Amino acid sequence: MLEAKPRHGAWLNVSGHTHFALWAPDAKRVAVTLQDDTQHEMSANDDGWFTASLPLAAGTDYQYLIDGHLRVPDPASRWQANDVHGPSRVIDPQAYHWRSNQWQGRPWQETVLYEVHVGTLGGYAAVAEKLPALAELGITAIELMPLGEFPGGRNWGYDGVLPYAPDSSYGTPDELRSLIDRAHELGLMVFVDVVYNHFGPDGNYLGQYASAFFREDVHTPWGPAIDFRRREVRDYFIDNALMWVQDYRIDGLRFDAVHAIGERDFLLEMAERLHASIPASRHLHLVLENEHNDAELLQQGFVAQWNDDGHNVLHHLLTGEHEGYYADFAEDATHKLARCLREGFIYQGETTRHGTARGSSSGHLPPSAFVLFLQNHDQVGNRAVGERLRTLADDHALKSATALLLLSPMIPLLFMGEEWGSEQPFQFFTSHNDELGEAVRKGRQNEFKDFSKFSGQAIPAPNDASTFETSMPDYHNRDTADGSAWQAFYRELLSLRHQHIVPRLPGSQALESRVLGEAAVTASWQLGDGQVLHIALNLGREPVDAVAAQGARTLYSYRSEGNHLPAHSVRVVLEGAQ
Template sequence: MTQNWGGQWSADGWTARIWAPDARHVGLLLRGQPHAMTRQDDGFWSVTVAARPGDAYLFRVDGQDMPDPASRLQSGDVHAPSLVTGPAGDAWQTSWQGRHWAEAVIYELHIGTFTPEGTLAAATEKLAGLAALGITAIELMPVGQWQGGRGWGYDGVLPYALHPAYGSPGDLRRFVDHAHSLGLMVILDLVMNHFGPEGAYIHHAAPRFFDESRHTPWGAAIDFSQPAVREFWIQCAEYWIGEYRLDGLRLDAVHQISGPGADDFMRQFAQRVRAVDPARPIHLIVEDERNEPHLREAGFDASWNDDFHHAIHCALTGESDSYYANFSHDPIGDLCLALQRGHVEEGQPRPGGDAPRGEPCGHLPPTAFVNATQTHDQVGNRARGERLLSLADPEGLRLAYALLLVAPYIPMIFMGEERGATTPFLFFADFTGDLAEAIRKGRATEFAGIASLGAEVPDPLSIDTFQRSRLAWGDANARDWLDLTRRALAFRAAQVVPLLKSGRSAPAEVTRHGTASLSARWHFHGGTLDLWLTLGQVEPDLKPPQDAAFSVGRFGLDPFALCVTTRPR
């Protein structure tokens, strides 16, 4: 029998549950009053009590008081009592059936820095402008509660609870409802591979949640061989999809979801999450450094494709430090591979690289790859958080951005990119004491000796670092970038999306011309998509048609030029 994590209502009252398989004594403190809990054979403890929505409660596990690891709402920070929740009080105003994955144009945003207010309510007011540009999906960086007021969201310890600095659960429901009224999908970034460094009481309640023999870069690995662990994360995803009518999830660093039980967990996860609302499509994206096809072959929609980003970044900046090393030898050649096959690294030896990485993925449809020229990782993991516009030729970046939007892969825009933002996006957190000092030192050590990524590291705990990362809405060059975004996405919706929906009919063909130019053709049952590109040189022999449906720059005259056209079958 499947046990539910957290609280659940029934005709008998409110039942609280927690998994503490090795604990000797577990109790519930409801409104400060103790209630003994009963242990089941599977290690769950439960008790049914008379409760009201808004009541504060804690679990007492072998003398340690702690909030509910599956808390839906906190009375304060991650150390405070959890709150009993009831049914949502507001009804959906918009009828919503979802959107086809081929229509996805993703906009990644961080609620805390997207607007001056840093709230869901303020972000809701910006959605109409994004929809008008042709964006079709919002991807929220993680919103599960962590300690402190500010952070990226990847240090969450209460993954079922909305981070309170962003607003109330009702604010999130209104955000999603308004997005749907504008035709926008909403996707949530969910972190299942680790917990943050402060307030993760699950370590005390259930040490078996973790496999101490394996470690991730962020601490002990999670043990997915345990049925209760698998249920914790599946029920968490079911909660977000069902309670907030989300359209999908982006799963952070699934290459760290490994060990016994991990493959079964991922398959079960996809089946259960999609079953929450089978009447509409639920889209599942992974971040997976392995460049392997098996999850996408098993039903996950797509994977983040850093290979495309790295090729573009190296071509525009010439950087060769750190993970750019093996993309710096021939970035245009790598771009040809990315446009032809999706991933660049598919298990072949690579100059400058370590052991070969990846497996052949060229058989996957273009929609199985989420491409980007900027992301929170690639901007924020620089010491000074520079956006690409501060590092590269603006005309070269405009061309790369246009390529991102019209190529037949799923494009993702990082907040502000659509308006040519130069605001940095820095790493920031809100811890105190020894933990804060350890983060400061770790951040400085990480970038020591990597000149291109920045030697001087802003204090990640300073409020100024957070405030500097707030998106500026008064960019001087915004109109030009917004016009390019609008024009490229109109072409995509009218001519690229129908081809994607028709399905691929043959492998893509990509030809390199000279040192920095290429042409590409993608074959679909509905026709072909043809593209010509020169990225930094005038190529007089590259002569695309004069009546192209979408173009940037002039071939034979400009060093940066792009031309795209379609032909029906």
Template sequence: MNDRTLPFGATLLGNGLARFRLWAPDAAVVQLAFADGRILSLARDGAGGHGLDAPARPGDRYRFVVDGQPVPDPASRAQHGGPDGWSILTDPDAYPWEAHDWRGRPWHETVIYELHVGAYGGFDAVREQVPALAQLGITAIELMPLAAFPGERGWGYDGVLPFAPFEGYGTPDQLKALIDTAHRHRLQVFIDVVYNHFGPAGNYLHGYARDFFHRDGSGWGTQLNVAHPVVEGFLLANALFWLDEMRCDGLRFDAAHAVGSPAFLRHFAARLRAALDPDRHIHLMLENADNRASLLTPDADGIAPYVAQWNDDAHHALHVLLTGERDGYYAAFADHAAQRLARCLGEGFAYQGEPYAPWQDRPRGEPSGHLPPTAFIHCLQNHDQIGNRALGERLTVLAPPAALDAALALLLLTPPIPLLFMGEEWGETAPFLYFIDHAPELATAIRDGRREEFAHFGAFADPAQQARIPDPQAPDSFEASRLAPAAARDSAAQQRLALVGLLLTLRRDYLMPALPGCRALAAAAVGERGVLAQWRLRDGRVLVVLANFGPALPRGTLPAPLPEHGLLFQTPPDAATALNATRIPAHSCLVWLDHGETLR
């Protein structure tokens, strides 16, 4: 589906004309208003659409007037004044792209760096850091949602105009310049898209196109009726907008479990791939609380609907091992956390159909042991796992530095695709808080809802303690979350940055070329807070990783012998010496590339 068949949006026709369309089946009268004062009437077709060809040029500001109510174009490519303001007519071919030969990178070369554009300083500020990220060893930047939303600040998951980048981050051309610069430095650009709902404020579609949404909505806003062909076409056009017009390299589908049935997700991915240039490397990723391995399983042609999923199971198990926390959803990982992490390393998901008790007393997940390790995206931190904490703390202030060094080694020197969250590379200690800018009534509801949610956590059960939770509406919550990527760092930050750079260099030189066809051989817990795992790489070598996130252990705790040669990395620096002295050091990680037999 292209712009000429989508019943939304404005398309330049040439000769000073543009075609304007709005699907408004519940509207009696639809008009087109320009900022210069012109008001024109749209003709209605038999399918609920309204259209008009009118004189217009790039840069013109316009909006629709539906039964007397001014509304933005739902497919607007740019906004002035947010969803309550004017849509801007844009020329999709005007930007002078430079990276013409870019076709992307294969998935196994991916190292993701997730960031919030606003907290990073805007599109231009991110673009300035692209060379440094590339030099560090990052191969993909993932931008939290960009879709326009009301107010001056927010995470972006309450967007209401999916085609229009939030104007507080910069113009569409500034975003294109960021993407172009990334490509010239061989960095992929992924966009986080939200296809399960529109936000609770600034959504005018429900007033003239009720069938666009489910009647019951969702906890986050108005849930999209993805079974409707117009809605599916709208979402497909949006995905192609990011991948074709904006030249992004992949999409992460937020909360896919809330989008619709797995059948829809599979069908949508197939339609999207059929519309893309087969010579490009385009990667579709999921966040999916249901752990549906079937959405990651290749078909007879070797193509999976989605290349990978954020593996929350691995994160939760690691977080418990690093911090000892047991509240909330961590309760489902608190017992036998090392065994659950080992299962993630050896089979993908920790939960593959077992009851997710005590968090949810129902089965969760599907068997995933047949999937390649690269079908899983692992992280120590991401926007959810920091920002959805009551105080927004990073692991840097929750776990011992030596344990974090070991966890980074496990993350970056094992086959699953690694993800770092902005600032993690230098050990940022500033929080990443949840922040919003809504009308008072909605802001109060969100503030009260968060405090009620955290009342289930022991540290915040007392109302007096709940008062410590930062107000998401307060401008200070956003200001506290801002980064200064180019700032001078202390010695600890420089050491962490050097460690991450070394680990990414080792991954590039030793792991990346051998990841296609890699398969897990075995993984097991070592004591209560350690794991031993091994993989057979494409070149036949065996990758062995031993990580201990607790106190020192007797070497006899190991479930299998270790390689005698091929030590690739160790932390702390004397870890191998301690290991030879019959103990597994505290807060350690050792990595071998061995040409011998497997350990099993």
């Protein structure tokens, strides 16, 4: 059983009772109500807290009754069996019997991330069934898109409103634990994507009894900003992160869109408290998504950041797309790619197309401080019709870029289906009520007005069940000859990474990068054992030459011929003592 602690939510204490705590500073009275309509008044404490300790066991369904008329779920509910508006359920996080008790995680340099959407794969149990194949391929970590309870049964997860409750449409909390347990048995880490910058539009009642949770003087695309200046608000999210680490034994968190969090010191406190919560022997990796390219955070408890800059310039070079945010990367794209490989971020204080400075100096950081990817949920699903990169780029160019992705010292991330060359779209889907669903559809249509390619084209309606069904990975194509060939390609590259790159990553640093020609670059990194890794990549249409150092051994070559790199080719060599 858990010790009673001064935090949000309901938890079992040492006496076998359930302790309830709700921060409701706007309320005069709060009661715990049960399914038989019995009510238990909560004690009003200082600073807006209401508490009660009741002889209730795990499995009890409850709601809070605010001022005698508003029934709401627990904002820190650990389980919502009947969606966001239904009752919350007391659970015992200690009841699950873990099989992988000796698991301590894996070092960061061993990470090869694989992002999955649990719902499109069929739920927690279905994801667990797919883990052996991923481990055999060379994946070392799965990253689950957000799990917090969201309205309906179909959602990306970024409309979640109850972050403590793993979504009930995917399975039970213990089925999630079993998925994590199975991953650990196979040597796979598990990361969870968490959303602490906003709540979804349906099912968030906090503003009706805790308006101080938000600040009216700062607005975001999702409404009033969350007020991270308040201790109660900070603890709400920090305790949630601690729940994932302690109760679910996850190995890493990916923090969504932290650029929308104005209080930088909150992020630093989050990292400090998370690392302090675990023994020194356990690995815990905290990763950011941050449009501000704040390099300093990557030296203060956060191990890496998703490198959107790297993706955007590679996407432009692979597809020729140059509208919207790709416009910031289309001009002088080859030099921008060279800078990315040498220094991590492309924008380090330069002005974007919006006329604002973005980013900070990052060249002093190790290459493993950047998570690189060619596809992910955003970069596929946030397209108008969700096309995969394979439908947009030449296969040879895509394979050459994939070799860079998997053999560079940056940490690679793959998106589900990428490894078998999937051409099936992944689209934006929801299951909101009709009114909200229509508003989302219109907003989605308006979002792409700046892209001439989609002008006048109907965008798939997020609320239609068919949009979700279209996005379910095409596993029947995985085992075709084409799918098997792509998997063999990824397996070979990942084997080379684990054998030759990963052991040498600690202490590695970028040396230089040079432009070889249009869309062609070469980059070098000194690895931790003193050897030098050289990657020469040609995504252009014209051949280029890249002379390898005498005595260097070729680690991998795709379509290259000695020092000659034809269009859409790559060569990877190691130089130095073996």
